[in-house]
Amino acid sequence: MRQSLLPLLAIALLASGCGQRPAPDADTGGSAKGDFGPPQGHPIKAVLTSPPHVPPPTGRDKPAKVIVELEVVEKEMAISEGVTYTFWTFGGTVPGSFIRVRQGDTVEFHLMNAPDSKMPHNIDLHGVTGPGGGAASSFTAPGHRSQFTFKALNAGLYVYHCATAPVGMHVANGMYGLILVEPPGGLPPVDREYYVMQGDFYTTGRYREKGHQPFDMAKAIDEHPTYVLFNGSEGSLTGDRALAAKTGERVRLYVGNGGPNLVSSFHVIGEIFDKVWFEGGTRFQENVQTTLIPAGGAAIMDFRLEVPGSYVLVDHSIFRAFNKGALAILKADGPENLAIYSGKEVDEMYLGDRALPNLAAVSQAAAAAKAGDLTVEQQIDAGKVLFSGTCSTCHQANGEGHPGVFPPLAKSDYIAKDPKRLPQVMIGGLTGKVTVNGVEYDSVMPPMGQLTDDEVANIATYVLNSWGNPGGRITKAEARDIRAKSPVGSVAAH
Amino acid sequence: MARRAAVLLALLPLCGQAAPPGDRYVTVPGGAFRSALRYEDAADGTTVAPYRLMRRPVTNAEFLAFVRAHPEWQRGRAAVVLAEPRYLSQWSGPLSLGDARPDQPVTWVSWFAAAAYCAAQSARLPTWTEWEYAAAADETRRDAREDPAWRERILSWYAQPSTGALPAVGGQPPNVYGVQDLHGLVWEWVDDASALLVSADNREQGAADKLRFCGAAALSTDDRENYATLMRVALLSSVQAADATGNLGFRCAKDLP
Numbered sequence: 001m002r003q004s005l006l007p008l009l010a011i012a013l014l015a016s017g018c019g020q021r022p023a024p025d026a027d028t029g030g031s032a033k034g035d036f037g038p039p040q041g042h043p044i045k046a047v048l049t050s051p052p053h054v055p056p057p058t059g060r061d062k063p064a065k066v067i068v069e070l071e072v073v074e075k076e077m078a079i080s081e082g083v084t085y086t087f088w089t090f091g092g093t094v095p096g097s098f099i100r101v102r103q104g105d106t107v108e109f110h111l112m113n114a115p116d117s118k119m120p121h122n123i124d125l126h127g128v129t130g131p132g133g134g135a136a137s138s139f140t141a142p143g144h145r146s147q148f149t150f151k152a153l154n155a156g157l158y159v160y161h162c163a164t165a166p167v168g169m170h171v172a173n174g175m176y177g178l179i180l181v182e183p184p185g186g187l188p189p190v191d192r193e194y195y196v197m198q199g200d201f202y203t204t205g206r207y208r209e210k211g212h213q214p215f216d217m218a219k220a221i222d223e224h225p226t227y228v229l230f231n232g233s234e235g236s237l238t239g240d241r242a243l244a245a246k247t248g249e250r251v252r253l254y255v256g257n258g259g260p261n262l263v264s265s266f267h268v269i270g271e272i273f274d275k276v277w278f279e280g281g282t283r284f285q286e287n288v289q290t291t292l293i294p295a296g297g298a299a300i301m302d303f304r305l306e307v308p309g310s311y312v313l314v315d316h317s318i319f320r321a322f323n324k325g326a327l328a329i330l331k332a333d334g335p336e337n338l339a340i341y342s343g344k345e346v347d348e349m350y351l352g353d354r355a356l357p358n359l360a361a362v363s364q365a366a367a368a369a370k371a372g373d374l375t376v377e378q379q380i381d382a383g384k385v386l387f388s389g390t391c392s393t394c395h396q397a398n399g400e401g402h403p404g405v406f407p408p409l410a411k412s413d414y415i416a417k418d419p420k421r422l423p424q425v426m427i428g429g430l431t432g433k434v435t436v437n438g439v440e441y442d443s444v445m446p447p448m449g450q451l452t453d454d455e456v457a458n459i460a461t462y463v464l465n466s467w468g469n470p471g472g473r474i475t476k477a478e479a480r481d482i483r484a485k486s487p488v489g490s491v492a493a494h
Numbered sequence: 495m496a497r498r499a500a501v502l503l504a505l506l507p508l509c510g511q512a513a514p515p516g517d518r519y520v521t522v523p524g525g526a527f528r529s530a531l532r533y534e535d536a537a538d539g540t541t542v543a544p545y546r547l548m549r550r551p552v553t554n555a556e557f558l559a560f561v562r563a564h565p566e567w568q569r570g571r572a573a574v575v576l577a578e579p580r581y582l583s584q585w586s587g588p589l590s591l592g593d594a595r596p597d598q599p600v601t602w603v604s605w606f607a608a609a610a611y612c613a614a615q616s617a618r619l620p621t622w623t624e625w626e627y628a629a630a631a632d633e634t635r636r637d638a639r640e641d642p643a644w645r646e647r648i649l650s651w652y653a654q655p656s657t658g659a660l661p662a663v664g665g666q667p668p669n670v671y672g673v674q675d676l677h678g679l680v681w682e683w684v685d686d687a688s689a690l691l692v693s694a695d696n697r698e699q700g701a702a703d704k705l706r707f708c709g710a711a712a713l714s715t716d717d718r719e720n721y722a723t724l725m726r727v728a729l730l731s732s733v734q735a736a737d738a739t740g741n742l743g744f745r746c747a748k749d750l751p
């Protein structure tokens with residue numbers, strides 16, 4: 001069995017020419033192969049950035065000792081226009097500062113808690129191998145500093161968050177961020193990188209209720225957020241603060257979800273992710289519309305901008321986007337690319353079956369009627385178009401109707417007995433029992449008051465001259481007379 | 495401004511003398527109590543013996559009087575192992591309040607300093623259980639903890655930034671025992687603060703860790719909704735006895751005579 005498979009595999013690899021791609025069952029070795037030995041060179045102070053910015057790639061091919069200094073700050077900031085909230089932050093922003101290291105780096109982590117903090121805090125980095133992810137080693141009172149060291153054994157994009165009790169409240173107040181552990185070879189280069197993180201927020205007041213809003217524990221336990229936001233406030237990434245890029249550029253988003261409760265259906269309206277390193281891991285999926293980001297999880301996505309304009313980042317659990325704030329803008333500048341996306345080419349009425357070209361027959365008939373030289377043929381042509389728009393829904397395009405419900409107009413003894421019944425029923429409607437071709441019907445046809453005398457005459461003439469009916473003609477004048485006799489709203493069946 | 499402060503300071507000792515010492519305390523009747531913390535030896539709750547508790551947290555003025563009488567506790571004189579370098583750093587000098595107001599609760603005090611203050615009053619710091627017992631009350635009930643409004647009120651203090659100046663003591667209505675400001679003003683040292691969660695015993699280290707990170711945090715409290723109490727415990731467990739912060743004050747307790 002194994003023998004017979006091997007040649008096949010070899011052929012498959014040769015044929016596809018993708019020998020550099022690891023076989024699906026190959027792995028990178030994880031933490032067991034993530035230790036590249038002791039740190040080399042001088043210690044490096046990590047560059048930390050505020051969202052939506054991302055530190056530059058480490059550009060290193062050797063493990064280093066990296067010193068990270070992160071300060072916890074409790075501060076009041078706007079959560080929406082005219083609405084303030086007391087955020088607890090890593091580095092003064094929500095989400096917290098972006099940290100970027102390389103797999104195998106030894107990270108010396110300093111957590112400072114500002115002297116005017118009310119609460120003790122700590123940090124659990126999902127990129128740490130060790131109990132609590134650093135939490136127990138970094139429990140820090142206000143006005144104190146803690147230090148611990150870890151080796152980043154696994155590459156990937158990881159969430160960090162405060163894990164001081166009550167954990168949910170600390171997270172709900174904005175205490176989360178991302179740490180990127182680059183694989184040894186780095187990530188493929190792109191033109192722009194941005195940092196976006198979703199979070200859900202719980203305030204005692206309603207969505208957009210003005211003033212200072214305290215945290216609402218009951219709503220948080222019930223998982224009923226008041227706000228679902230990118231980067232901690234409504235409008236953090238819109239208007240002047242929208243993410244910016246140019247057409248032709250490759251853009252990479254590092255997107256995390258701090259939670260505390262919701263899972264994000266992350267989507268960029270008008271773009272397709274060329275690659276998604278789903279769950280922030282090692283493998284990428286290609287050509288993705290929406291990627292799921294769990295609370296306490298992250299994903300990396302690459303895409304190339306072809307067409308200028310505004311691209312809307314949303315949680316596609318879509319009420320969150322439009323009713324709770326989970327909305328951001330990426331603005332792409334550049335020349336139009338009409339071959340890829342035309343913009344609006346047509347904006348006109350859509351009439352379904354009464355499509356525009358056919359209505360020519362109607363207007364011809366109307367013009368002829370005005371001029372006084374309207375022929376039966378013109379009436380039939382116009383009537384056919386009008387019939388297909390209004391009448392065929394029930395009576396069918398072939399006039400057969402629907403057995404027991406809508407009487408037939410084809411070969412109809414009811415019509416043959418008195419052709420004027422056609423305009424009468426169209427104008428006045430018909431309710432109650434009627435026998436057509438030996439079958440009894442008991443339905444309601446509402447008056448077609450929207451039809452003009454011209455239209456009634458043309459439709460009736462078309463029906464009279466179709467499907468084995470006796471022929472003949474109904475004129476506009478006849479239709480007008482019938483309408484005059486028909487009491488207004490005589491049939492209120494509709 | 496400086497002159498006014500000087501005048502106020504001159505008056506302070508008089509104020510302190512004007513109030514009969516007994517009036518600073520109320521008697522808290524004992525009773526059965528179930529702590530928000532899970533004590534292995536008190537699974538069905540515990541009994542709190544009657545005790546005396548200060549109506550209000552100790553103020554700057556009161557603590558100033560103490561360090562005047564006990565120079566070894568003045569800023570700059572107290573041993574660093576007993577009070578960290580920021581001890582009383584909100585005062586302009588070892589014996590002058592400066593911008594700190596006399597009626598504000600004293601903060602930036604270590605556990606050792608707080609315990610020394612109480613000892614000088616022939617008192618002691620309350621135990622955590624005594625403190626929690628008194629703080630479970632609201633204006634009309636001895637145990638209001640089941641009331642979401644009680645919890646919300648406490649949480650709303652947590653939600654206020656602490657960057658502004660502290661209010662004066664006594665700003666809140668007395669609870670059913672006549673005690674004020676247990677919530678909504680400052681954290682308070684308790685006698686057994688260092689025993690709350692951190693122990694020198696290695697076998698208990700694991701348990702202590704439970705409060706510090708995900709998931710397990712919820713397991714070490716009996717009342718999982720009682721975040722309000724838990725956060726106070728978390729704060730106390732984050733500091734060492736020589737530590738001080740700008741939000742941590744204290745009040746004293748006494749056994750019944």
